[in-house]
Every structure is written in structure tokens, then in C-alpha cells.
Amino acid sequence: MIELLLTVFSATFFVTVIRTTTPLLFATLGGLISDLSGALNVALEGIMLIAALTAVIVSAYAPWYVAVLAAMAAGALLGSLMAFFHLRLKADIILVGFAVNILASGGTVFALSMATGGDKGTSINLVSKAVPGVDLSFLKAIPAIGPTLSQLLSGHSILSWLGALTVFLIWYFLYRTPYGLWLCGVGEYPAAPEAAGIAVGKVRAWSLIASGALVGIGGAQLAMFNYIGFTRDMTAGRGFIALGAVLLGARHPVGAMLAALLFGVFEALSIVMPNLFNWIPSEMIQTIPFVVTILALVLFSYRAQRARQLKTLSKP
Amino acid sequence: MAPLLQAVSVGKTYPGGTVANDGVNLSVMAGEVHAVVGENGAGKSTLMKILFGMEQPDRGELLLDGKPVRFANPREAIDSGIGMVFQHFSLVPSFSVYENIVLGSEPKAGIKFDRAKAIAAVRELSERFRLNVDPLPPVGQLPVGQQQRVEILKALYRDARILILDEPTAVLAPQEVAELFVAVRSLVEQGRTVIFIAHKLPEVLEISDRITVMRAGRTVGEVMAKDVTEQSLATLMVGREVALRVDRAKREGELVCEVKALKIVGENGATLAQDLNLKVHGGEILGLVGVEGNGQAELLEAVAGLRPIADGVAYLNAESLGRMSVLQRRAKGLASIPEDRIAQGLATGASVAENLVATKLADPRFVRHGLLDLKAIKAHAEKLIEQFSIRVGGPKFAVGTLSGGNMQKVVVARELAEQPKLLLVNQPTRGVDLGATQFIWRSITDARDGGAAVLLSSADLSELLALSDRLVVFYRGRIVAAFINSEELSAETLGTYMLGLAQQEPETMRAALR
Numbered sequence: 003m004i005e006l007l008l009t010v011f012s013a014t015f016f017v018t019v020i021r022t023t024t025p026l027l028f029a030t031l032g033g034l035i036s037d038l039s040g041a042l043n044v045a046l047e048g049i050m051l052i053a054a055l056t057a058v059i060v061s062a063y064a065p066w067y068v069a070v071l072a073a074m075a076a077g078a079l080l081g082s083l084m085a086f087f088h089l090r091l092k093a094d095i096i097l098v099g100f101a102v103n104i105l106a107s108g109g110t111v112f113a114l115s116m117a118t119g120g121d122k123g124t125s126i127n128l129v130s131k132a133v134p135g136v137d138l139s140f141l142k143a144i145p146a147i148g149p150t151l152s153q154l155l156s157g158h159s160i161l162s163w164l165g166a167l168t169v170f171l172i173w174y175f176l177y178r179t180p181y182g183l184w185l186c187g188v189g190e191y192p193a194a195p196e197a198a199g200i201a202v203g204k205v206r207a208w209s210l211i212a213s214g215a216l217v218g219i220g221g222a223q224l225a226m227f228n229y230i231g232f233t234r235d236m237t238a239g240r241g242f243i244a245l246g247a248v249l250l251g252a253r254h255p256v257g258a259m260l261a262a263l264l265f266g267v268f269e270a271l272s273i274v275m276p277n278l279f280n281w282i283p284s285e286m287i288q289t290i291p292f293v294v295t296i297l298a299l300v301l302f303s304y305r306a307q308r309a310r311q312l313k314t315l316s317k318p
Numbered sequence: 319m320a321p322l323l324q325a326v327s328v329g330k331t332y333p334g335g336t337v338a339n340d341g342v343n344l345s346v347m348a349g350e351v352h353a354v355v356g357e358n359g360a361g362k363s364t365l366m367k368i369l370f371g372m373e374q375p376d377r378g379e380l381l382l383d384g385k386p387v388r389f390a391n392p393r394e395a396i397d398s399g400i401g402m403v404f405q406h407f408s409l410v411p412s413f414s415v416y417e418n419i420v421l422g423s424e425p426k427a428g429i430k431f432d433r434a435k436a437i438a439a440v441r442e443l444s445e446r447f448r449l450n451v452d453p454l455p456p457v458g459q460l461p462v463g464q465q466q467r468v469e470i471l472k473a474l475y476r477d478a479r480i481l482i483l484d485e486p487t488a489v490l491a492p493q494e495v496a497e498l499f500v501a502v503r504s505l506v507e508q509g510r511t512v513i514f515i516a517h518k519l520p521e522v523l524e525i526s527d528r529i530t531v532m533r534a535g536r537t538v539g540e541v542m543a544k545d546v547t548e549q550s551l552a553t554l555m556v557g558r559e560v561a562l563r564v565d566r567a568k569r570e571g572e573l574v575c576e577v578k579a580l581k582i583v584g585e586n587g588a589t590l591a592q593d594l595n596l597k598v599h600g601g602e603i604l605g606l607v608g609v610e611g612n613g614q615a616e617l618l619e620a621v622a623g624l625r626p627i628a629d630g631v632a633y634l635n636a637e638s639l640g641r642m643s644v645l646q647r648r649a650k651g652l653a654s655i656p657e658d659r660i661a662q663g664l665a666t667g668a669s670v671a672e673n674l675v676a677t678k679l680a681d682p683r684f685v686r687h688g689l690l691d692l693k694a695i696k697a698h699a700e701k702l703i704e705q706f707s708i709r710v711g712g713p714k715f716a717v718g719t720l721s722g723g724n725m726q727k728v729v730v731a732r733e734l735a736e737q738p739k740l741l742l743v744n745q746p747t748r749g750v751d752l753g754a755t756q757f758i759w760r761s762i763t764d765a766r767d768g769g770a771a772v773l774l775s776s777a778d779l780s781e782l783l784a785l786s787d788r789l790v791v792f793y794r795g796r797i798v799a800a801f802i803n804s805e806e807l808s809a810e811t812l813g814t815y816m817l818g819l820a821q822q823e824p825e826t827m828r829a830a831l832r
Contacts, residue, residue: 179431195421198408
């Protein structure tokens with residue numbers, strides 16, 4: 003137990019948490035944008051998977067940033083595809099989302115075997131690149147806290163820093179620009195923005211595209227930093243955990259970040275625990291993030307219900 | 319003087335073949351309150367949608383300031399200075415008042431939403447037009463009357479010269495109506511023009527300068543408000559003489575339904591109604607008065623079995639209803655015409671015949687050995703269609719294709735096909751035209767004369783006053799006043815109790831509660 007505590011309070015663990023959180027964070031932000039617009043993107047999982055593969059394949063032939071952009075573009079494209087089916091052809095958004103998920107789990111295996119010349123499990127034959135880490139070792143020069151600071155902050159993926167920035171940007175967009183107001187209005191009560199002359203469908207379409215692009219970055223981080231290369235079904239439910247994080251984060255970007263961090267912590271735990279507790283089957287440990295998701299959501303909806311009750315009771 | 323806004327022989331046929339407008343002429347002068355009246359289905363709403371760019375006319379043209387215009391969408395109408403306040407508000411509940419008002423035309427500083435400027439603009443507008451409302455609280459927490467002001471301010475913020483109000487008084491208590499009229503007058507004084515859609519004639523006569531009357535998709539006349547009476551206007555609307563009064567109960571029967579110390583609690587634990595005591599006798603109509611959301615609908619739902627009773631008892635013929643299922647209650651002679659015919663009263667995708675037997679699936683006349691007797695069901699439907707003069711192509715037509723009035727007749731036909739002992743009625747004629755209203759009223763009074771005890775709730779006070787033998791007023795989940803209906807009892811009197819402005823002596827109330 004002490005070993006576990008020592009591990010958890012080490013700088014390496016913190017770095018692991020940031021690493022595991024980043025794909026979740028992008029997926030959660032993507033989910034948040036789509037949820038706020040009223041067209042919940044349940045295809046986060048599938049889009050992340052496709053984006054991850056896109057990133058790997060492109061990075062084998064192009065610089066890493068082109069690969070990240072390609073993953074974003076793939077996500078945006080899938081988002082616009084969903085928008086087309088949902089908004090133009092009036093298909094149910096949940097069904098469209100699941101269609102994308104199913105397409106992704108089969109399609110990526112097919113595309114992988116095409117790209118690697120027959121390998122259906124991993125992209126091990128494909129020499130793919132990584133997203134560079136940001137080296138802040140110059141911080142060591144600061145007296146006293148320098149070395150710790152450098153240990154904590156140095157070496158994170160550039161996309162992790164981008165993620166933190168994106169939280170702020172989305173917050174600014176939602177609460178400081180008129181377009182954020184439009185987005186929230188469209189999600190909550192579309193008749194109102196429609197009567198005000200706002201094109202509801204357009205707002206939703208853009209939110210789905212943005213949602214896809216964000217998840218796409220998450221996929222790039224997963225396959226170009228957390229792991230280098232693609233493995234079949236490597237997203238392993240992260241897209242669905244992100245959906246939970248959207249709700250748990252009270253549909254707010256900062257809340258979304260905290261929720262993503264929470265799940266990131268448990269995923270990191272499930273990575274370090276097998277080494278410490280070799281008597282627990284590692285499969286059990288790997289279920290931790292999912293069990294925590296369910297518990298967190300149950301707790302959240304219970305608290306929300308209580309809050310609603312208290313609110314109505316306190317009304318005169 | 320040339321009219322500000324003109325519609326010249328406008329026609330609109332919907333894809334289904336329904337001719338909604340057929341040669342409609344409207345000419346609105348600048349600075350007047352122009353009412354458009356007509357039964358539901360007369361084509362008022364379609365005309366307004368055309369004026370506001372939500373629908374495109376198939377024939378005819380619109381002239382604004384004498385120049386022909388065409389609006390492809392509401393945005394273009396808004397840009398030309400036309401604003402519309404719908405009956406169902408288009409407000410985002412969690413947004414504050416000012417956010418709702420500026421939504422879509424926000425003041426900006428760079429790409430930033432300039433909130434301070436928006437708040438100042440809203441304050442300025444609300445002062446200028448005497449539409450008092452605080453810009454900061456979320457709209458969802460405001461009473462309906464205030465929400466309506468927000469809607470009007472929204473149109474004014476977009477510089478509407480012409481403001482279309484669609485049935486603005488339908489959701490308001492009498493006092494709120496008076497406040498609305500003050501605002502409308504101040505708008506007109508400041509040079510704005512108001513088009514007022516309505517079907518409550520006394521209000522139309524009070525507020526408007528000129529009135530355009532529509533019937534069956536056509537304009538049938540344009541009159542000055544000072545030249546007509548309520549009766550002559552009603553005649554013009556329906557095209558025949560109408561009696562807007564009904565006969566009171568002639569006799570009073572035995573106690574049918576009694577509610578004792580009833581308490582109703584919502585799903586979230588909040589008390590919706592408490593301490594309800596009332597008695598209804600056979601052959602009388604008890605009107606439940608109150609602004610929506612004060613417990614009347616909940617009482618009806620609790621008696622009907624759609625809501626649990628938290629405390630107290632409801633009796634039907636001295637049997638407690640508490641533990642009975644809806645079907646058991648129906649078997650004891652309970653019938654219910656619910657508030658929302660589309661959500662609760664009917665299955666709109668199912669046929670008229672199916673809807674008419676939906677509550678009778680235990681009846682061996684229609685279901686034998688678990689199989690539907692389609693012939694009997696069809697015959698039953700044909701009989702009721704005839705008896706209740708439901709305008710429909712046949713028993714097989716889906717209910718969803720019917721007009722509001724005819725849908726409601728299907729509900730009424732199903733509930734009153736057999737004489738009930740206790741009839742629960744909520745908003746029987748909401749969105750129903752005058753002809754069908756008369757018919758539905760007569761059906762209800764027929765059931766009463768047949769010995770049914772009737773509990774009637776309605777947002778329309780004139781309906782309650784016309785039909786009820788006694789009235790009880792709900793305020794915040796309690797019964798605060800009771801009256802025996804008489805000619806002296808006015809909507810204004812009821813209004814003071816509905817808004818909690820007056821309190822009744824306990825003795826007076828007890829006497830009227832019987």
C-alpha cells in the first residue's frame with residue numbers, strides 16, 4: 003500500500019496522468035461541444051479510432067504535425083458526415099453515431115491490413131512517428147523548486163499543452179462570444195434561435211465538425227504519443243468514458259477537464275498497479291477506469307437529483 | 319394614407335392539398351392596432367407565417383410601404399422591420415432576459431459579446447416602451463406575462479416597426495392582459511404598428527382600431543372596432559348566429575365525487591397541491607379556476623389515476639380511488655378529456671377507429687378471445703363520427719391528419735360514447751374553432767344532464783363562467799375561494815383570487831364548497 007502511495011505521489015505518476023488524460027480531454031471537449039448544440043456525438047470512440055489510424059499512416063510518410071492535422075481533418079470529415087446524415091437526411095443522431103462506431107471498428111482493421119500489407123492487429127511494420135514532447139529542462143536552473151518543476155512539466159506531449167489551451171479557448175468561445183450563446187441556445191431550445199434568424203442546422207453542423215476535429219486530436223495523441231503506432235481497437239472505450247465525462251463535468255469546459263483528469267488518474271492507476279500488485283489479475287485492474295465511470299455517473303445523477311429537490315423545496 | 323403593410327389576394331395551398339389561404343386581403347395602416355380574428359383553421363396563422371417569412375405564398379403579393387416584398391425566411395422579415403411574438407414563446411429558459419433579447423443580434427466588441435452594452439440596451443428599451451422587466455434573471459423563472467414582455471422587447475430590439483402578436487392573451491390572467499394592453503397602447507403612441515391575432519372578441523374590441531375577419535381561408539370583412547358589437551363580429555366570424563351561452567344545470571343529483579384533504583407531490587418531492595377539499599354532485603359542473611400550474615391540472619390527474627395521491631382521499635361513489643388503476647377507475651364510470659390531446663388524449667399515428675376503442679379493449683363488443691373485432695370497431699367508429707360530426711374521410715384515417723377541433727371531437731366522442739358518472743375535463747377547447755367549441759360544450763352539458771358530475775379546468779375564464787355551476791379558485795396548490803356561478807360573477811373577480819390578491823372569508827368559501 004505504501005508503495006502505491008509512493009508511486010501515486012511521484013512526479014512520474016503525474017506525467018503518466020497527463021499522458022492518459024490528454025486523449026480523454028480532447029474527446030470530452032469534442033463531446034461537450036456536440037452535446038451543448040443538442041446533437042450528442044456518440045461516435046467519439048469511432049472517430050478517435052479512425053483518427054488514430056489516420057495519424058499513424060500519415061506519419062509514416064509525412065512530418066508529425068501533418069499527421070496530427072490529418073487526424074483532425076479525418077475527425078472533422080466524419081463529423082461533417084454525421085451532420086449530413088443527421089441534419090440533411092434527418093437520421094437519428096444516436097444511430098448515426100453508432101454507425102460510425104461500427105464502421106470504425108471494422109474499417110480500421112481493413113484499412114490497417116491494406117496499409118501494412120496484411121497485418122490485421124498492429125501497425126508494427128509501419129514506421130510511424132511520435133508527437134514531440136516539450137522540453138522544459140531549463141527550469142532546473144530555478145533554485146529550490148527547479149528540479150521538481152522540471153520533472154513535473156517537462157516532457158509532456160505538445161498536444162497536452164494544446165489541450166489545456168483548448169479548454170480555455172472553448173470556455174472563451176462559449177461564454178464570451180455571441181457564437182457560444184448561439185450554440186447553447188440551439189442546444190437548449192432551438193425554436194428560440196430559429197425565431198431570431200439563427201440557422202440552427204448550420205450551428206449544429208459546425209459543432210459536429212468541431213467535435214470530430216477535437217476527438218481527432220485525441221486520436222493523434224493516443225497513437226503518436228501514448229503509444230507509437232496503431233493497435234486494433236486501441237481506443238478501448240475512451241470515447242465512451244469521455245461521454246460520461248461530459249455529463250460528470252456538468253457540461254462546462256473546466257468541469258470537462260476535471261472529469262477527464264479524474265478518469266485519467268484511474269487509467270494511470272490501472273497502468274502502474276499491475277507492477278505493484280502482481281497477485282491481482284491485471285484484467286481486473288484494467289476494469290478500474292470503467293467501473294469508476296459508472297460509479298461517478300451514478301453518484302453524479304444522484305447528486306443532481308438531490309440538488310433539484312432542494313431547489314424546488316426552497317422555492318417559496 | 320397608403321397602408322404600411324398590405325397583403326393582396328394571397329393564396330397558400332399546403333402540400334397535403336389543404337387550402338389555408340385563398341384570396342386573403344389585409345391592409346394595415348401605420349400606427350394602428352389591427353386585429354385579425356377568425357376561428358381556428360380560418361387561416362390566420364398561415365397568413366401571419368407568410369407575413370413573417372416562415373411560409374411563402376403561392377399566389378398574390380405582399381406590399382410594404384407600397385413596394386412589393388418577398389420574405390424567404392424570418393430573418394428577411396425581421397430586417398424589414400417586422401417582429402412576431404408567437405403564442406408559444408421562443409425563449410431559451412436558462413438564458414437571462416437580456417441574452418434572450420439580443421440573441422442573434424448581439425452587440426460585439428471585436429469578437430467578444432459585449433454584455434454590458436446588451437444590458438444597457440435592454441434597460442433603455444424597457445423604459446422607453448413601458449415594458450418593465452429586469453434584464454438579469456433567467457427567463458425560465460419569470461411568470462408568463464413577463465416572458466411575453468421579453469418576447470415583445472426582443473422584436474423591438476430588432477427595430478420592429480410592425481409587431482405581430484399571435485393570440486397574446488391566451489396565456490394571461492385578466493390583470494396581465496390589462497398590463498399588456500397598456501404596453502400595446504404605448505407602442506402605438508410611439509409610432510409602432512401592432513397586428514393582433516385573437517379569438518376572444520371582447521379583448522379584440524377593447525384594444526383594436528380596425529378588425530379584419532377571416533373565415534375558411536378568406537377575408538370576409540374589414541370593420542372599424544367602434545362600429546361593431548361582439549355578437550355581430552361573432553356572426554361575421556362563423557357566418558351564422560351563434561349562442562355563446564349554455565343552459566345551467568336544472569337539477570342536482572347525489573354526491574358523486576368527494577376529495578378530502580388531498581395532497582399531491584411531484585416527482586422531485588415538491589408539493590404541488592395540498593389540503594384540497596371538494597365535492598361534486600351528479601348533474602353539476604364544478605369549474606377549477608387558476609393560472610396554469612397552480613394545482614388544477616394535478617388534481618385532475620390525481621383523480622384520473624395519472625398521478626399518485628400523496629395524502630388524503632378521493633372518492634367516487636363512496637369508493638376510494640387511491641389504489642385503483644386507471645382502467646379500474648374507468649370501469650367505475652370515470653371519463654377524462656385530458657389537457658393535451660396530442661400527447662395524452664390520442665395516438666396521432668393510429669386511425670380514428672383505433673383511437674375510439676382505445677379505452678375499451680376489455681369490452682367483449684370489440685375484443686373477443688384476445689382478437690380485435692374489426693367490423694364492430696369500424697361500425698362503432700362510423701356511428702360516433704356521425705354522432706359527433708367529426709369531419710374526417712373515414713374511420714381509417716390517421717388522427718394526426720385531422721384539424722385541432724376534429725381531433726378534440728375524437729377525444730370527446732371516445733370519452734362520452736357512454737354516459738360517464740364522473741367526467742374530468744381539462745382545456746376542452748384550447749385551439750379549437752368556435753363551431754367545434756359549441757359542439758364540445760354541448761356534449762359536456764349533455765353528459766351533465768345525463769347525471770355526470772363534471773370537473774372542468776380551463777385557461778379560458780369565459781369558458782369556465784359559461785359552463786360551470788360552481789367554481790373553485792386554485793392558488794399555489796390550495797383552494798383559496800369558491801363561488802356559486804351567477805351573472806354577477808366576473809372574470810376580474812376571479813382574477814384577483816387567481817393572482818392571490820384577495821382572500822375569501824372561510825364561511826363564504828365553505829358555503830360555496832357545499
